[in-house]
Amino acid sequence: SQQGEEDPQALSIQEGENATMNCSYKTSINNLQWYRQNSGRGLVHLILIRSNEREKHSGRLRVTLDTSKKSSSLLITASRAADTASYFCATAPNQAGTALIFGKGTTLSVSS
Amino acid sequence: DGGITQSPKYLFRKEGQNVTLSCEQNLNHDAMYWYRQDPGQGLRLIYYSQIVNDFQKGDIAEGYSVSREKKESFPLTVTSAQKNPTAFYLCASSIGNAYSYNEQFFGPGTRLTVL
Numbered sequence: 001s002q003q004g005e006e007d008p009q010a011l012s013i014q015e016g017e018n019a020t021m022n023c024s025y026k027t028s029i030n031n032l033q034w035y036r037q038n039s040g041r042g043l044v045h046l047i048l049i050r051s052n053e054r055e056k057h058s059g060r061l062r063v064t065l066d067t068s069k070k071s072s073s074l075l076i077t078a079s080r081a082a083d084t085a086s087y088f089c090a091t092a093p094n095q096a097g098t099a100l101i102f103g104k105g106t107t108l109s110v111s112s
Numbered sequence: 113d114g115g116i117t118q119s120p121k122y123l124f125r126k127e128g129q130n131v132t133l134s135c136e137q138n139l140n141h142d143a144m145y146w147y148r149q150d151p152g153q154g155l156r157l158i159y160y161s162q163i164v165n166d167f168q169k170g171d172i173a174e175g176y177s178v179s180r181e182k183k184e185s186f187p188l189t190v191t192s193a194q195k196n197p198t199a200f201y202l203c204a205s206s207i208g209n210a211y212s213y214n215e216q217f218f219g220p221g222t223r224l225t226v227l
Contacts, residue, residue: 097211098211102155
């Protein structure tokens with residue numbers, strides 16, 4: 001029961017450019033989380049934004065949430081080669097008995 | 113060091129065999145999860161546990177079994193009934209229960225290949 005869908009599926013940029021990834025979901029949520037996964041590794045939590053928040057920052061990361069459009073975006077500013085990874089959004093549904101639901105991810109490649 | 117560990121890193125299984133993947137955490141987290149990841153895909157939830165001796169099926173539990181005898185440990189058995197078990201398996205844990213929707217901490221994963 002995947003709810004979040006990331007867009008684009010893949011993104012290639014040069015170092016120093018900004019990278020924007022989007023996540024759309026279907027049902028109302030408690031919060032939305034973004035994770036990063038380096039190739040062949042486990043996921044690392046980046047940021048959590050609650051349904052009553054519109055924007056959150058963490059270092060070079062900026063996350064927005066628009067609950068009316070059921071969408072979120074993750075912006076990475078001044079990208080570095082080390083940002084090369086897959087990025088997943090995960091939605092926490094407002095539905096009892098349902099665990100966190102992960103999307104299929106956006107693969108970001110940053111070349112130097 | 114606090115964290116979550118998985119072993120082995122790579123596992124090869126012959127068809128018809130059961131195999132058990134280990135997951136241990138020393139974060140004192142109540143909730144633990146098992147996910148399966150196929151190439152180019154997101155994570156699909158297999159099983160999760162919110163407390164010792166209790167666990168719930170996720171979206172793709174068929175062919176898998178789990179146990180939670182200790183808070184620190186949540187092993188996953190891939191049985192011979194799982195038709196296509198070749199995948200990357202990830203274990204995670206979180207504070208509170210699964211419906212607190214707190215951030216999840218992931219292990220490094222186990223890559224299972226069926227020969």
